[in-house]
Amino acid sequence: MEKLLDRITAAVSEAFVNCGYEAEYGKVTISNRPDLCEYQCNGAMAGAKKYHCAPIQIANKVAESLKEQELFSEVNAVNPGFLNLKLAPAYVQEYLQGMADDERLGCEKTANPKTIVIDYGGPNVAKPLHVGHLRSAIIGESVKRLGRFVGHKVTGDIHLGDWGLQMGLIITELKERKPDLVYFDESYTSEYPTEAPFTISELEEIYPAASARSKEDEAYKEQAMHATYLVQHGHRGYQAILQHILNVSVTDLKRNYANLNVEFDLWKGESDAQPYIPDMVEKLKKEGFAYESEGALVVDVKEDTDTKEVPPCMILKSDGASLYTTTDLATLVERRKLFDPDEVIYVVDKRQEMHFIQVFRCAKKTGLVKPETDLEFLGFGTMNGKDGKPFKTREGGVMRLEYLISDINEKMYQKIAENPEISEEEARETARKIGLSAIKYGDLSNQASKDYVFDIDRFTSFEGNTGPYILYTIVRIKSILNKYQAQGGDLAKGRIPVAENDSQKTLELTLARFNGALENAFDELAPHKVCAYIYELANAFNKFYHETKILGEENEEKRADLVAVLQLTKRVLETCIDVLGFEAPERM
Known part of the structure; x- marks a missing residue:
């Protein structure tokens, strides 16, 4: 399905053209003033200079043209030249029914699928995983799942440190x-x-x-x-x-x-790249890229536009030993041979940025990768404690990852065990799922490149922008659907209804943004945008739930239609948390 925002932009662009203006001025965005309108277009402001007239004149003319469109229930031109738009509830209903009838919820697979390798995880063998390994695993796994969902062929490689x-x-x-x-x-x-x-x-x-x-x-x-x-x-x-x-x-x-619900397709390490190093080094020498500097073999990678010093990329040390740059370059050679990827994404600590600038430039300059191959550096910030310093144990040491997971699971278990109706086995499994949501959502809801504070108390809360709150919303919907079926209701009977009030329309409009939210999150390699979307959706649903009689609705057909909205909301939320790498329990 075409994204709803694209449909609206197409209609507004057509109106601009019909009024004698260029289509590019018809770009529509979600309103930053939801109290005034649902969508807005500021094109008249940009076009005023070209057409030598006041922006409000352009806006009025286009607004008059748009009033003939069934797409909108309200179109207003507002000084100094904004177009404020509200969608017709019946149009939104039709769009959502299309989503509900589609196995992929209206999210089309990309027309140009890429072959992508994601390099994430990167632990050293013979060492236990600690909290420093958390971000790479969580962010990399989510980007991999996002890529697959939108239709790319994505391979995840752990890239073990097993050499040296x-x-x-x-x-x-x-x-x-x-x-x-x-x-x-x-x-x-x-x-x-x-x-x-x-x-x-x-x-x-x-x-x-x-x-x-x-x-x-x-x-x-x-x-x-x-x-x-x-x-x-x-x-x-x-x-x-x-x-x-x-x-x-x-x-x-x-x-x-x-x-952590993290899976790798490849368990390759630096040692797997070793067979490719001799021929690679010989190529760099033979083609004149590599030269000796203070005994070491290097390749110049600085560029005229650099605003900071970019040192040469060292290929071999003076004693002939290889380095991380050597094995990373040889790994690119191996990946080209095995997968011929269109793109390679590295999910690593942002403090390694210079290393990857050197590696990427060297690989491109020397032809180790194809000119058209995209090499992406997704650098992440530090996971800090409440003191603003890198997260440590109470004793000041680096916390093992399994201990952190165990501590959070126990914290969640203590909360869940208060419910006498849940067996210990179910409580433990539920605690594990909620605990994982707390860890993953707590991390992924932050922009990857930024440092963040790992606050266990906040992340495990059932209120606010947290994983447990998202899961609680899904479980609430499951509970209502179960009760509806227990009362003899048929989940296949209802159709998405036309919104009758503001909270219902807000929920339906938020649902309609699903496909755009996921596509945009992958395009920008930004899982935090999925988190922002589902938090907004969960809030919209809970407001709708508190203001609407659902199971208490006396009209059977209307009740079935409201249940259809719940089912669609549940599917969208569950699809999003699967992309983020966790799942919801049956009850909490």
Whole structure:
């Protein structure tokens, strides 16, 4: 279905043309004064200079033309030249019935679907997920779902940190603790064990212990660096340990990400890019892009229009070792080979912006990606505590993600358990769903690039702009629909009615903006716009609910039609929260 705003703009643009003005002046926006009108057009103001007349003259002429349109119930020209518009309730009713009859609620899939890779998550193996991993996972998952909903082919890649010194540190520490393991026997030629020589708990203890020691013991650090070199150059035993680290870590990561309702299509890491590095480096040298600077291999990426210093992109360090820039460029080579994407979106901390400026420019300049491939940097701000500093535990440490989720779920459980009608099992599951909505909505309702305060008390509230409030609204609708059916009502019987009062029309107009809201949110990579939309919709519904007799309506046909509005509202809200990555329970 064509977006309602586009239909209105088309009608107003046609009126401008009929009155002798250019169509471009007919652009319509949602009114910023809902007390005066529902939509507005300011084109007469912009056209006054060109047509050498007062804006109100243009507005009056166009308003007179629009009064013949069945689309509008009211058209007013207001000084100094605004057009104030109100839609005919019957037209809105017809539009909403089209939404209700459509499986996709009137949201057409894009006519030009893209192949898109989203790089998000980015945890290091052998380390537990902590709150610093939250934003990338939540924002990336939502952008992925938004992209798929509007019709693009989207692949999500976690891009694991599984290469570098951390691997050498783990191997070195493991060798000291368990020197008799076959992985350290250079004469061993048989198959290595399939079971890892450590658990996830042991692994998570080994790495920080090794990291701490390497900062005080230079000889130990040298051993770790040599072990890193060996694993990166194919040492058979160390490669087997690396595979164990990956298997154990990924199993645990999948469990933790599942608790966030986050799924990745690819579990690739930096190590997967390694085979592409030699040929890539050779290409950059051969084609004259890469040159030596202080022993390192670099590519210039500065541009004449730069207002700040953009350093060269370093491809290899002076000792020949690769860096994050190397593996990110090689990963783009791999993605081009495997997916030939039209767009690659990176959901990472905004403090990494310069790194990605260098990577993107280098990839474009050297032809590692096609000229038409879009490389997007979606940088997010910091998740802070109430003190305005990065979120920490009460003891001042970095909080593990599973502990944060557990704390919020317990907080929600304590609230839900007050209802004696709900079993403990249902209460726990309901608490999990509400807790997830609190975390995800609390994050996504903020513009991604901005820092925000993670306020557990506010995010878990059932009032205000929160996930639990949105879920409470959906559950309220479910409860009414269940009662309606229990009274013998047929959910398939009703049709969307013509609005009879202001609260009903406001609700219907808000519902009609659904397809535009989701398309716009993806175009701008802005999940917070979905949150803003459903908060407005939830408020509109609750006002309608408090002012309208629904199940108490005596006229059976009218009651069925009101129920049809509830069903459409529920479908729209549930579609939106699915895009945001959470779901509603049956009751709260």
